[in-house]
Amino acid sequence: MYDTIIIGAGMSGLAAGVRLAHFGQKVCILERHSAIGGLNSFYRQGGRTFDVGLHAITNYAPKGTRSGPLAKLLRQLRLAWEEWALAPQLGSSIVFPGIKLRFSNDFELLTSEVRRHFPDQVDNLRRLAAALHDYDQFGQSGANRSAREVVGNIITDPLLVEMLFCPVLFYGGAQEHDIDFDQFSILFRSIFLEGLARPLAGIQKILKMLVRRFKEHGGELRLRAAVDQIVVKDEAVQKILLEDGSELEARNILSSAGWAETLRMCSAATAEEVASPGRLSFVESISILDHAPRSFGYEETIVFYNDSEKFRYEKPDDLVDLRSGTVCSPNNFAYGEPLEEGVIRISALANYDRWAALAPEEYRLAKLRWYDRLAASAARFVPDFRGVVVETDMFTPMTIHRFTGKANGAVYGSAEKRRDGTSHLKNLYICGNDQGLVGIVGAILSGISIANRHLLK
């Protein structure tokens, strides 16, 4: 009998595990996949380590910062700042036709760019920054206001609104076009007011650190341990059945598998508990280059692009949406030493159903074809890197589904969040994307706060 069983060894599950094990609980994390990390993982291929997920860690704060999400997370997990050793971004931009807004980890740059391109909106940008909800609420004010409405009332130039929504939705939009203003506030702060950074060694380092912590405190991690069923009795979880037929019991269950996905595992999901999984997914292409991006004039960290005045954040009709995307170069952070190889990653919205309908051979060809189209699309906005590519890989909504179990490959989960982390069962709790905090820092904070609130009493 465990105190807590955690479903999923992604960022949120691992962080919750560290907290619970640290305070003496008998905890087991069950992970279906043979590797940890979930949406943020890494794999080896052809002698290289590829990161999945991580473009940048949001919520950057320099060493010595005492407040804000990063400081909170480090304290809660008992980590010193150096253990993550985040290198800040060099500078990013939002590019729409004929206009480019640069931003960095200093909000003044964005402000001055807005002053240059939208002189009558500078004060409105300041007003927006002041109107953002505080972190204290951790996305739980429950006000449910449309960010399009709130922001549209403050920023009166529609083009600037679109440009500001572009990075925010790409980095955390679970629903099409719009987002809750609480979520908008969290994301806007995390990207523009705090900023972007990356550890030199990528996501591996952070994952390994979390697992080490967890195990040091006596936590048990089981890989290739897929939960098949959550057996329900008297409105509580009675036991967990694994796919290999074994059974486990725990006082409490914390699931990071997603709300709809978790409900589906419950043996007796009550009729009124229906959850619709998210529908927004992405493809991502990875290009390994034989030059550092800087050598051909590409010094930006992340470029968010959109090829018309209106940013359409929606499930595309085609396999991939070529109108918009993000280009990230992991090389372009202020590390003390350069990365070994040049890397360019491009992600764009994609249609899960279209990818899922392809036969295996078609799927393979589609990956190659869309890699090329995506690179060509991005080359409209960043220096063309196609001549120096030495290796490529591409993952699709199917890949995300296969490795994380997220229905529809929905990276940011369902549009409806379970903000308080509770479920229809007394001893089942939800953390991670579907609790409401997304991204790497968000997922970790979600695991921590749900563990604190419900499981460490």
Added chain:
Amino acid sequence: MTAAEIRDAILDILHDIAPDEDLSNLKDEVPFREQLELDSMDFLDIVMELRKRYRIQIPEEEYTELSSMSSTVRYLEPRMKGI
């Protein structure tokens, strides 16, 4: 434990929670909130560390007693006498 030992025990906990802080200049009379910007999540952690390490239970309505080093030591002294 004596008052001095309790102070060391609290320092140890603070050091674990905020490994980046230099605690050698900590002023005992100034609230932790002001000096270290501890928030409610951190105070809860101090309470839980005390429970984990010394099996002391602190009721929620008394968390405010832990606002500074001196108030914490004063509050804990009678409760940690036998430890």
